[in-house]
Amino acid sequence: MAIHMERYLTSLLHSSLQLNQLKQVHTLIITNYPDLAPLFVKRLLGSSAIGYGRKVFDKIPQPDQFLYNSLVCAYSKLNLNEDALAMFSLMHRSGIRVDFFAVPPTIKSCLLLQDVDVGKQVQCLAINYGFDSSVFVQTALMDFYARHGDLVSARKIFDGIFIKDPVCYNCLISVYSKSGDTEAARRLFDDMTERTVVSWNSMISGYAQNGEYHDGLRIFERMLAEKFRPNEITLVSLLSICAKLGDLELGLRIMKYIDDNNLCSNMIVSTAILEMYVKCGAVDDARKEFDRMIRRDVVTWSAMIAGYAQNGRPSEAVELFELMMSENIKPNDVALVSVLSACAQLSLVEAGERIGAYIECQSFDSNVYVASALLDMHSKFGDIDKARQVFNKMQVKDIVSWNSMIVGLAVNGYGEEAISLYEKMKETTMRPNGITFLGLLTACTHAGLVKLGLEFFRSMKSDYGITPEMEHHACIVDIFCRSGRLKEAFEFICRMEVEPNAVIWGTLLNASRTNLNVELAEISLKKLLELEPENSGNYVLLSNIYASEGRWQEALKVRNLMKDKRVKKEVAYSCIAVNNELHNFLVGDTSHPEWNKVSSIVDELAIQLTSAGCDLNWDLERY
């Protein structure tokens, strides 16, 4: 009878009863089954009807340690950590022996409240009661110290555990992995005589999170060899390794393994599959996985939106964001970051401004990722004032925030301000990276600061140990060219430690044409023919140069070379958003419904630009 009734009461309390219904049940029990009343209260305190449970508790003259314990556990489980601590302290003060089972949840609440002092007091109390030899209490304490970054204390507790169960090993393995010390984690793992699936998972995810992907795969193979059955968590870690490696083939093999072994999947596994596809560039397959999913949370949605935004398909990112909103799913910071980047890529000013306003009114701009993406979008829209406002309002700034502002100022023509912002950054503890210097070099290009540009180029390597990449070299070439110092640009290219690419020779070519330097134009074009034999513009230009010099034979040779190689022009297009609608313009494509109107306006603009002194011929010839 009692067991039957206990089950009934438990199921009753798990159903969502209204407060008045709860009171009725309680009254019924008191009047008809007074013996069951304490049991009802005990179950009540462990249920989600904690408010009513507390009221009943307060009316009990001398609650026993079980009742106190139930309340501490319930509060801790419901994340009501202050209440959990208060109840624990009340139990202690009322002279009742502290219940052993109340200690681990109390320590967990201290952890979540980041209250180290109270945590240590609870530990002292546990020592006084002799609970500290319990592996449950010790594991909780270990976790407590580890998450406050006190690995030494955590290890001390671990070493003091007389009979160590797999749980305390697993706990410390994940602690070491999270701190980046996979070697220490591995030593513990190897010491274990009895492992659980959690041990294997902790080790695999530890390797995955620390970029040691092949070690993660090797330990997985051993897991299979030792006949352990992987679970969803194993699969998620493995798929994330495939994503990080960009190894689609391996990802597909893992998916086949899931299929062959009938391993169950869940929403997080599907999200990991989706992400694996995205990072391998298979965006359409990611979308298929997305469409197949029965349940999708905001993380799924965000992963797919980010997938589009990162793979050069921003309009689909925006479309999916709108779809998510229309399904009444509240966007989070990650979805917002991706959609801002998509709006910036597309110059979708209206949509971008609307989302920016939403971010500010929902206070999402306190997130450093969101704020950086927002300021970058404003700067790409050319609205440097708004970009500055967002930057100045930021409480926390990371290197991306600084870089976005420096680059934004540089490309919008505020070179000097970009440089002085860098000086300001140097006063903080922030260290510049390659992108910072790209911004600074761009600033020097636009402000004509040759000497300073060369100084930055030198400083990045000697002061910060950053090896200049192709783009940094291209900036220096550009700086020389724009100030008409073509010879120095050419000498710089010849001295480069890396093989110059088409952008670099293209920059020199451009400058040689405007400066009428036939010799350098010929050199750069010959290099360009080697580097991008598909680009028809290069052949046409070289042949024109020979023709203008009267070197007809050579001109003809280049033209024939182009015919032999069957070079075709690559199709380029531009796009613009008007009233939230995207319009694409392909080269030679006149299918747009308002083509005639558009074309006449372009002609008109060309006339105005030419009369204002702009030379459009070069661009028209090359593209």
Next chain:
DNA sequence: TTAGGGTTAG
């Protein structure tokens, strides 16, 4: 005790 998504340049 173990699991999924993000911003800057080119």
